[in-house]
Amino acid sequence: MHDRIVLMLDGTRNLCYRDQRKLQGVQLADGAAVDRILDGLGPDALDVNREDFLELLSGRRGAIKSALMDQSVIAGLGNLLCDEILWRARVAPRTPTRNLSEKALRRIHAALGRVLEASVRAGCVPPRRSWLTGRRDDSEPLCPRCGSSMRSSRVAGRRTVWCPQCQT
Ligand SMILES: [Zn+2]
Structure with a gap:
């Protein structure tokens, strides 16, 4: 226990x-x-609008996944949420944040809103088969979008799952 x-x-x-x-x-x-x-905490992820999001992340060093997980930047995003958001936005978790275009950051923000909304409603990150979260614990997880094998490795100190085909 x-x-x-x-x-x-x-x-x-x-x-x-x-x-x-x-x-x-x-x-x-x-x-x-x-x-x-x-x-010591950044703004709550549910309250961050698109302009604030771009400002909070622009020019940051380090991987985008680390930035999203950093509670002093934005509060409330855990490991499963970050993987789901980045998969939806088609951004690889190790991409340096400062290399992301404004367009990519906008996609991440849009995915964040949708994933959070569904997760708050469900009371967890829903493990639907059409979501990365519903596949990440399979023995050989396949991407729900393109069917490729997903990869798993440690990023930001946590087990991270992503699709090397969809997330570039
Ligand atoms: Zn894929």
Whole structure:
């Protein structure tokens, strides 16, 4: 089990904090401490419009996947979301952010909106077979768009799946 904290709410219900990957954990914070924590975060991904998105990412060093995963740039995008977004936008995860055209960044922003909206509605990144997320755990995952074998490797410290045919 990975339960790190269990809060007993009343006699019958518990609130469990489960953390398989040992992320940042739970902090008990007063108002000032909450402000300090939030100060280190970029804007919420759901609130970032296209102009802000272009500004936040333009000229950044490092791979686009690392930039999207960086919570100080944009808050709220995890590993599955980033892979799904980049697959939809047809951008390879290791592409240096500063090499991306404005057109490519616009495609990423549009994909981000659609993927987030569907994921918020579903309560998770939906593992539909027409999505990369629905294939990434197959033993030999095939791209749902072009049928090619997808590749898997570590990018930004996390297992990353992409289609070398569609994502250039
Ligand atoms: Zn493909």
